[in-house]
Amino acid sequence: MRLFQKMSMRGVVADTDTYSTLIQGFCQSGKLNVAKELFQEMVSIGVPPSVMTYGILMDGLCDNGEVEEALEILEKMHKCKIDPGICIYNIIIHRKCNASKINEAWNLFISVTLGEVKLDVITYNIMIGGLCKKGSLSEAGLLFRKMGEDGVAPNSGPYNTLIRAHLRGSDISNSVELIEEMKRCGFAADVSTIKMVMDMLVDGRLDKSFLDMLS
Numbered sequence: 001m002r003l004f005q006k007m008s009m010r011g012v013v014a015d016t017d018t019y020s021t022l023i024q025g026f027c028q029s030g031k032l033n034v035a036k037e038l039f040q041e042m043v044s045i046g047v048p049p050s051v052m053t054y055g056i057l058m059d060g061l062c063d064n065g066e067v068e069e070a071l072e073i074l075e076k077m078h079k080c081k082i083d084p085g086i087c088i089y090n091i092i093i094h095r096k097c098n099a100s101k102i103n104e105a106w107n108l109f110i111s112v113t114l115g116e117v118k119l120d121v122i123t124y125n126i127m128i129g130g131l132c133k134k135g136s137l138s139e140a141g142l143l144f145r146k147m148g149e150d151g152v153a154p155n156s157g158p159y160n161t162l163i164r165a166h167l168r169g170s171d172i173s174n175s176v177e178l179i180e181e182m183k184r185c186g187f188a189a190d191v192s193t194i195k196m197v198m199d200m201l202v203d204g205r206l207d208k209s210f211l212d213m214l215s
Contacts, residue, residue, distance in 0.1 A: 016042070020053040027060030035060055055088055062095035070095070083117070090122050097130030105130050119150070125157040132165035140165065156187035163189070164196055170205070179213055189214040 019042040026035035039057050042049060049057075054077060058070040070092055077084050089112050096105035109127045112119060124147045131140035144158050159182040166175040179189070189197075194214060200206040 014042075014047065016047055016050050016053060019047060020050065020056060023053060023060075024056045027056060027063070032060050032064050032066075051082065051085055051088065054082070054084065055091065058088060059091050062091055065099075067092065067095050067099065067101075086112070086117050086120050086123060089117065090120075090126060093123065093130075094126045097126060097133060100133065102130045102134040102136075119152060121147075121152055121155055121157070124152055124154070125161065128158045129161045132161055137162075137165050137169065137171075154185075156182065156190060159185075159187055160190045160193045164193055167196055167200065172206075172210075176210075176213070 019038060023035045023038050026032070026038065035057060039049065039053070042053075054073060058073055061067070061070040061073070074084060074088065074092065077088075089108065093105045093108055096102070096108065105127065109123065112123070124143065128140045128143055128147075131137075131143065140162060144154065144162060147154055147158070159178055163175050163178045163182070166172075166178065182188075194211075197206060197211055197214060201208065201211060
């Protein structure tokens with residue numbers, strides 16, 4: 001920040017990248033108010049924020065529970081005809097799901113599907129995880145299948161999320177089907193899935209053959 005102040009004193013105007021880097025630094029150090037002040041400063045002096053700048057600030061806001069303020073910034077981007085891109089939407093949908101506001105996340109997810117922004121595998125993974133968190137496993141499964149129909153190839157993420165959700169509900173048969181399909185696609189169980197299986201082995205809720213299936 002001292003170097004930034006020296007630049008200003010010498011009449012060197014900071015550019016978008018400089019402001020973005022500083023905003024990110026203050027967000028990561030927990031000084032969100034300073035980050036917001038810097039953002040307002042760059043706008044007021046005519047330095048245009050990039051989509052990355054918006055994303056950094058919105059990520060910081062969401063991390064501090066200020067999701068509604070992040071949504072206000074998203075609305076400003078729309079009004080300024082700035083295409084937020086799918087990464088910005090992913091940030092907010094993710095934070096909504098983490099805050100157990102699954103219906104709000106779903107409404108935003110649907111609004112994106114109706115627009116011109118193309119969903120990516122991350123968007124689907126986040127929303128599938130949110131639906132599983134809500135306990136709507138049938139809806140999560142339907143969305144998982146629709147993902148492929150929409151031309152978005154799944155990775156290991158949704159498989160592992162769905163497997164864990166079914167295991168939590170003691171639905172072993174569906175878990176087995178998903179594991180077999182996941183392995184046919186060349187994916188593997190992640191650390192969280194293996195840990196859950198190990199814990200269930202210790203509790204006697206699964207036998208060793210289930211763990212062998214994951215290897």
